[in-house]
Amino acid sequence: MALHPVILSGGSGTRLWPVSRELHPKPFIRLADGETLLQKAFVRAASLDDVADVLTVTNRELFFKTSDDFEALPQARSLTKNYILEPFGRNTAPAVAIAAQYIAASYGDDAVMLVLPADHIVNDQRGFAEAVREAHALALDGRIVVFGVKPHSPETGYGYIEADHNVVKRFVEKPTIDKANEYLASGRFLWNAGMFCFKAGVVLAELAKHSADLASTANDCYSAAKTLSGSDFNQLLLDAETFEQVPDISVDYALAEKSTVLAVVPCDIGWSDVGSWSAISDLSQPDAEGNRVVGDVLIHGSSNCFVQVEEQRVAGLVGVRDLIVIDTPDALLVADRSRSQDVKHIVAQLKLRNHDAYRLHRxxxxxxxxxxxxxxxxxxxxxxxxxxxxxxxxxxxxxxxxxxxxxxxxxxxxxxxxxxxxxxxxxxxxxxxxxxxxxxxxxxxxxxxxxxxxxxxxxxxxxxxxxxxxxxxxxxxxxx
Amino acid sequence: MALHPVILSGGSGTRLWPVSRELHPKPFIRLADGETLLQKAFVRAASLDDVADVLTVTNRELFFKTSDDFEALPQARSLTKNYILEPFGRNTAPAVAIAAQYIAASYGDDAVMLVLPADHIVNDQRGFAEAVREAHALALDGRIVVFGVKPHSPETGYGYIEADHNVVKRFVEKPTIDKANEYLASGRFLWNAGMFCFKAGVVLAELAKHSADLASTANDCYSAAKTLSGSDFNQLLLDAETFEQVPDISVDYALAEKSTVLAVVPCDIGWSDVGSWSAISDLSQPDAEGNRVVGDVLIHGSSNCFVQVEEQRVAGLVGVRDLIVIDTPDALLVADRSRSQDVKHIVAQLKLRNHDAYRLHRxxxxxxxxxxxxxxxxxxxxxxxxxxxxxxxxxxxxxxxxxxxxxxxxxxxxxxxxxxxxxxxxxxxxxxxxxxxxxxxxxxxxxxxxxxxxxxxxxxxxxxxxxxxxxxxxxxxxxx
Known part of the structure; x- marks a missing residue:
């Protein structure tokens, strides 16, 4: 049975400044292996069984950048690339609702969608494929399937799902550190990875039932959209006026927390939301002093630092520790590793000042x-x-x-x-x-x-x- | 009576990388007020009474850069600029000996020389002029005059002079911190500022007496040198072969520690050798959090940092303290303030790798x-x-x-x-x-x-x- 991956490519990633910018958001962050997060999401989807098309929902300003990223992948050549292009960002529920309309119209109500964020990491592709197979089977049974990642640490930045095998007990918001420790110890809680699997018809029916306003405005927006097709891609161009009517809410809120046909697939797939420089740093192997470097970096008496510099530049570190140093052609970040969440405050200051380094790269x-x-x-x-x-x-x-x-x-x-x-x-x-x-x-x-x-x-x-x-x-x- | 300033412009300043480079050494460091250390030394000399000429001893590769710096100064226009151009660096005694030959030949044996390093700071010009007047009078009496700066802190990076009014008791090398505290408490010790005042004839006679080899080889080198004159400058071009014969020793060693006609002028003139980024940082006023910035810098939750970025770049600091961050077009330094002396180790690594960022700026x-x-x-x-x-x-x-x-x-x-x-x-x-x-x-x-x-x-x-x-x-x- 065919599977239809849907990549949600939104979000700004202000905590990953200065590499992420408004017009170069988090999915376009390139990791040390040379691939962007978006490319990794595409490859993750394309490598699954029975996939012949990939639908990407993104901002219309990012279409060419997105298709450039895909065209660089050999995996993209044999697949149909479909795009839903948004005039502005509007949370996950509108994107999923309109994607479901598109999939239902193109491939039928029984077509199974696999919704994947464009800006996460999954290190274990085999485990991921296994989890998807389980989810696919449940989706064919008419279930709305969420993916629950087994936690390895008491993260306070993720939402949790309390589960018993495939049964969802409840969703919980980002917890305090005490709660997170409790969740981790209990063995009953999973991280909500923001991935979903369901039949297009089922999700449309569930949305109509639990979020009627969203379902009808999304339907209006889908009807008003223009289509455009190329040799190996199709675009659905959303209209700003109708899109603005769709409520700005998340899939979790509009659907997952309300549906009665929910199921969860617990999995252990090397998942991370790479939400900060500290998380990106953790993806690479440290040297004996705990330092990780990308580019030409000289180190003296320093430990536990992550340093990334541009080609044609050199950086020297002297007597420092626990630092994140990110160098781009027009902007530099120096942050304490434990404070890497606060990088967003720098971006907020840049935005207030209408500084180019907030919006664009050179x-x-x-x-x-x-x-x-x-x-x-x-x-x-x-x-x-x-x-x-x-x-x-x-x-x-x-x-x-x-x-x-x-x-x-x-x-x-x-x-x-x-x-x-x-x-x-x-x-x-x-x-x-x-x-x-x-x-x-x-x-x-x-x-x-x-x-x-x-x-x-x-x-x-x-x-x-x-x-x-x-x-x-x-x-x-x-x-x- | 005329005074003939001699600026010794040598030294690499490897602790001030990445701004200082082999071909852009410490005297060319530009401070926040827009003037280089070399320009400040020239203005310091030119502002004294009875000065009509300034002799600069520097590397021949740096002649054009040096004269560019001087030409930018209104104070330089009415003065004769003399240069002794060395084929390579060779400590202070050879420079002083050959400068004395040059001054004696140009202005007579009784001409009084004032030797000034090109890479120090003197904040109190009036106090400096006062000290120079006192030194000038002593020099006219046939004394070899050194300048002793009243210490304000137990510095371990400076040499000391034990003094009793104008009488030098002894010179001491860079002390341990315990010794430095002892010197500071005693009230009898002064920092050796590397400045001298003497008659050209007197210093030549003293050198001949105490460092005969130096005196004769410097004389040979002076005789073998070529001269070249422009509209408002004269050059003495030293020959590499004869210059190499002159012993590689300091004025302190060749002369000051041996002469029997020594005198010291104690002074309190806002002197600093600005030998590290930490010292340069101390020259500017901090904000309420102790941060000092040059350029476009955004700060969040950080304190006691010194940050300098290039035009057209922006830096963000998040949750860090006590850092030195120096950004240049091709190189970046991030150092702990207390370790700023160790920057030289980065330069040593660059030199080993024959990296351009050791020698040149872009x-x-x-x-x-x-x-x-x-x-x-x-x-x-x-x-x-x-x-x-x-x-x-x-x-x-x-x-x-x-x-x-x-x-x-x-x-x-x-x-x-x-x-x-x-x-x-x-x-x-x-x-x-x-x-x-x-x-x-x-x-x-x-x-x-x-x-x-x-x-x-x-x-x-x-x-x-x-x-x-x-x-x-x-x-x-x-x-x-």
Whole structure:
């Protein structure tokens, strides 16, 4: 029997700043093995039996970034990628309700959905597959299945499920440390891993029964959504106005705590929600002094630290312990390991100040590739622009700036005023202010070019778009 | 009576990494007020009565950097700048002996020298001037004068002088903490500040008497040196072969501990050797939590930290205390405040690994200005090049790389193969591999250009020089 994984890719992960940003949230955190949490979730789903499609629910701003992550995976090639694109974040229940509508419409009411968060870790894939098989069987029997992870420590950051074999006794919120110790000792409590398995028809019926308002508004939103299909993907684009009517509540609250057809699958699968730098640090092996490093780090007289630095940078640690040091091109975090939950307060301060380091990384993802500001000075700005094979920027014009383009890798096809020309590696062209221009990568390898902008005003909003294959002619996001 | 300040600008300051580097040593450290330690030493000397010239002894590789620092000071304009340029570092006695030869030859045996280290702080300029007047009078009487700073704490990093008014009882090496406490309590001990005042003829005679080998080899070295004069400066270029013969010893050892015409001037002048980040931190006012920051720093639940970050970067501190955090474009230091002396161990590790972050900053000073590598990738390298008004790079050629130059500020005069052309702001030119080229700033404001190099080999040693106004045609330092 086919299984339909649904990846919920939301959440900001403010506790993982400065790597996580509003437009580079927690699922895009790349671990030491080179894979992002989102890629790991996709591989986890794709490696299960009888999976031919994966549905991902995410913010529409993150679609291209998400599909870039998936395209880099060999496991993604043979699967259908479906997407539900939200205009803004709205908790888990709306996402699950609309996903269930989509799955029911596409694959029938009896299609079994496996809901997985995009930003957790499961180290034991075999144990996970085993748990999913058990859940699948229960779901086929008409049950709403939750996954309960056997606790190894008295965590105060997780919700718990009190269980007796497959029977759910009750859900409990994040406990105090005393309660958590009690739960751990009792042997009856499990961590609520935020994963679910059920038939699409069953979850829709249960939602209609226990959360009627959610069910009907989600149905309205599904009906109002637009669809768009590509060669190997389908998009359901939610409409902001109807989506806003859907109550902002969690699956736990809307369904799990109310349903009478619940079942729990207890499991021990190396699960972690990697909710802090301290948790990420725990994923790698320490050296003899308890230090873990990613990148070029020199250590003197220091212990129990986690240090991550960018390529082309070096860090020195002297006489310190229990620190988290995270270095990115524009921002640095130094935190006590035991206080890594409080990183969110730094992010809150940045947000208050409307600081770029809250929203963006220096490397910005666009539908056609990426751009990175290498340097900004008075009257000039230097960017590295990477265009994916076959992709192109919009036909555009700037009033206030001219642009020098130097191709350092690949080939560029350029419209510059009335001319169209090919520019090869190590060649350049000049786009005067007021000239209509378009940049395209006609080749099969990445096009890398250096853009030097000059002019009196270099804001990203000095752009007039004439033509854009990503639908951004009117009111689109700035920057090419 | 004229006074001739002699600034000894040596020493590496490895404990101030990552700001100090082999080619950016401690005197070039810029404090929060925007002045470097070297500039402060120059201003300290230039502000004294009857000063018309300043002699600086430094490494020849640092001449242009040093004169750039001085040229930025209004106080430097009306003074004659003399330089003794060493081929390598060789302790203080050789520098003082050769400086005395130079002063005696230029201004006579009775000329009074005031020897000042380039990398200390004196906060009380009025008290300093008072102490210098007293020393000057003693020097005119034929005395070798040392300066003894009244201690405020039991420092174990300084040498001490036991004194009775102007009489030196004895010099003592860096003490244990018990001894240091004893010295502080006794009221008879002063910190040896490494400053001296004497007649050129007197110090030469005393050296000949007490350190004959030093005196004669320094004399040989002085005789073998070449001189070079500009419009407002004179250089004495020491020859490596004869300089190597001069014993590698300190003034204290060669002279102060042996001379029978010694005198000490006790003083209380806000002196510090700023020998560590902890000492630099102490120079600025803390906030209510004891934190001191330079740059864009957000703090949550942290105390007693010193944090310095670069422009265009932001740092967040969470739940930490007593830390030193120093961030530069290519390197980061995180140290416990009480262990800031141990930073030298990180530098030793970098040196062992022949790591660039030991020798250089990303911004590299050349005689004609600076260059900064903004990014290096496969087959390309991007530099920001700043050329001083009137300066020019050598006429040169590269076998393996071509260069795109885009002027973002100022005007460039360019020789490109057989052509000579002016390139204005926002214009560009292309230098193919194998073309002879020269870059010059013919204007009166700085020329800033972005260079994008491409080619298979981009090492700084792919350069053929035909003509260089800084004498670097044969065997010069690479990079334009």
């Amino acid at each position: 490397e910005v993802h666009r539908p056609w590739g990426t751009y990175t500001v290498l340097e900004e000075g008075s009257r000039f700005k230097i960017k590295r622009i990477v265009v994916k094979p076959g992709a192109s920027l919009s036909l555009q014009m700037h009033h206030h700036r001219s642009e020098h383009w130097i191709v350092v890798s690949g080939t560029a096809k350029v419209v510059n005023g009335d001319n169209e020309l090919l520019i090869y590696t190590n060649e350049s062209t000049f786009i005067p202010a007021g000239h209509r221009h378009r940049l395209e990568n006609p080749g099969v390898i990445k096009l890398v070019l250096i853009e030097v902008q000059s002019g009196e005003y270099l804001g990203e909003d000095d752009i007039v778009r004439f033509n854009d294959r990503y639908g951004r002619v009117e009111g689109g996001t700035p920057t090419s | 911004e590299v000073h050349r005689p004609w200005g600076t260059y900064t590598v903004l990014e290096e990738g496969s087959r390309f390298k991007i530099k920001r090049i700043v050329v001083k008004p009137g300066a020019s790079l050598s006429l040169q050629m590269h076998h393996h790389r071509s260069e795109h130059w885009i002027v973002v500020s100022g005007t460039a005069k360019v020789v490109n193969g057989d052509n000579e052309l002016l390139i204005y702001t926002n214009e560009s030119t292309f230098i193919p591999a194998g073309h002879r080229h020269r870059l010059e700033n013919p204007g009166v404001i700085k020329l800033v250009l972005i260079e994008v190099q491409s080619g298979e080999y981009l090492g700084e040693d792919d350069i053929v020089r035909f003509n260089d106004r800084y004498g670097r045609v044969e065997g010069g330092t690479p990079t334009s």
